Amino acid sequence: MSQVEQKLAEMDLALPEAGAPAGSYVPTVRTGNLLFVSGQVSVDAEGTMIKGRCGETMGVEEGQAAAQRCALAILAHTKAAIGSLDKVSRIVKLNGFVNSSPAFGDHPKVINGASDLMLELFGDKGKHARAAVGVANLPFGVAVEVEAVIEVAS
Known part of the structure; x- marks a missing residue:
């Protein structure tokens, strides 16, 4: 078990299975030391999609939990692609998209659910550039x- 997965276990979290794509694309592409x-x-621990619209059917905290689940799925696909999360050199960038009502403006707070997990797991290597879009x-x-x-180790 990687050090990152040990941290996840201490947080009472686990990686989901790296699921198959739902369209005509691949889950990851590696070019050089960058993994896209x-x-x-957002899918919960039981595999059920977390549906809803921030500002209408869910609030910021529920959105943050959904974003955290997205980050766990990202890490599951990363592990599948490179073998161990200990090979992660840097989280370079996250792009987050929030299903939201027109009046909702807390997209950055929602995507913090993903960003905060990366920071907690990877420390300084988890600091990243980001977009949070409604x-x-x-x-x-x-x-x-x-x-x-x-960014991953070669």
Whole structure:
């Protein structure tokens, strides 16, 4: 078990299975030392999609929990691609998309659910650039989708 997975266990969290894509794409692409992880949608620990719209059917804290689940899925795909999360050199960038009502403006707070997990697990290597964007809808009506660029050891 990697050091990162040990930290997850101490937080009472676990990586989900790295699921198959829901479209015509691959979950990860590696070029050089960069791993691009396709957008991961919010799915709970039982495998049920976390659906909803921030500002209408869910609040910031529920959105943060959904974003954290996206980050766990990103890490599951990262592990599948490189073998061990201990090979992560840096979380370079997260792009977060929040299914939200037109009046909702706390997208950055929602995506903090993903960002805070990366910081807690990777320390300084988890500091990253980021975008947090509100959208009118997401696939399957999920609450949050997050994609990542991760630097990995060669």
